Amino acid sequence: MMNRSDQSRSAIRRDGRVRERKKWFAARRRALETQSASSLSAVEWAIGLVLLLFLFLPVLSLFLSVTPQRFLAALGEDVVREALGLSVRTSGMALLVVVIFGTPLAHRLAVDRPFPGRAAVEALLQLPWITPPAVAGLALLMAFGREGLVGRYLAEWGVALPFSTAAVVIAQAFEGSAFYVQSARQAFAAVDRQLIEVSRTLGAGPWRTFFRLELPTAMPGLVVGAAMAWARALGEFGATMLFAGNMQGVTQTMPLAIYTVMERDLDAALTLAIVLILVGFGLLWLLSRLRQHLS
Numbered sequence: 001m002m003n004r005s006d007q008s009r010s011a012i013r014r015d016g017r018v019r020e021r022k023k024w025f026a027a028r029r030r031a032l033e034t035q036s037a038s039s040l041s042a043v044e045w046a047i048g049l050v051l052l053l054f055l056f057l058p059v060l061s062l063f064l065s066v067t068p069q070r071f072l073a074a075l076g077e078d079v080v081r082e083a084l085g086l087s088v089r090t091s092g093m094a095l096l097v098v099v100i101f102g103t104p105l106a107h108r109l110a111v112d113r114p115f116p117g118r119a120a121v122e123a124l125l126q127l128p129w130i131t132p133p134a135v136a137g138l139a140l141l142m143a144f145g146r147e148g149l150v151g152r153y154l155a156e157w158g159v160a161l162p163f164s165t166a167a168v169v170i171a172q173a174f175e176g177s178a179f180y181v182q183s184a185r186q187a188f189a190a191v192d193r194q195l196i197e198v199s200r201t202l203g204a205g206p207w208r209t210f211f212r213l214e215l216p217t218a219m220p221g222l223v224v225g226a227a228m229a230w231a232r233a234l235g236e237f238g239a240t241m242l243f244a245g246n247m248q249g250v251t252q253t254m255p256l257a258i259y260t261v262m263e264r265d266l267d268a269a270l271t272l273a274i275v276l277i278l279v280g281f282g283l284l285w286l287l288s289r290l291r292q293h294l295s
Helices: 004-064 068-075 078-111 116-132 133-144 151-156 165-189 194-199 206-234 240-242 254-261 267-294
Strands: none
Touching: 004 116, 004 267, 068 078, 068 206, 068 267, 078 116, 078 165, 078 254, 078 267, 116 165, 133 151, 133 165, 133 240, 165 206, 165 240, 194 206, 240 254, 254 267
């Protein structure tokens, strides 16, 4: 028969062995989880690498298809210089239109309570995202063409929008508007409502609160939206082709110039494509840096 002292020592040894087993099983489980996570990570990166290569190789091929000397020489060609200048001017004007008319609308959608038809308004604002550019161009032509819904009345005043530089601006603004309004709406919605109430309590009116508090606070989001809208306007093709045409120096933006000169002057087409790639990549890099700075 075991006395109480022996029983206590035996129980202590059993408890020690149980604890050791538990520690071993816990360590083993952590090792298996780590191994499983590592294998999952490796598989996911291997699969994702296929997509990265799919995106990178075409871009790389553009840069390898033209030498720096030919690139610089093509920049001096009339078709390239005119397309660059026209694209910068029209996309800048389109962005200005979008910001002027989109900022108040985005602010109201962010701060107002739900109202009848809100879902339809938000769907309409997102329509340029899902509408094919060719459809957008045809719709603009039916609205603002000489026999269009609005264009017929403009024609009576001697205003002809289709196949003009103004038509390029309209097409670019149509395509870029959704990017700005959605980003601006989210930026205004993220402003702390308590700060707005405090501002009102301290005697600041709605206009002063908007310009001194809400607008500066939402500015980073507005900048991101404006940058995305400008990039979309700069690369617009289908709507511009149908609504504004493809006339060098008048409506021929960079994407249209690439389409036009690709067969007879490949260097010019490659140069314009590389410029668009560099602008887009640079813009995305700046936006990434801005987000990191603000976070």
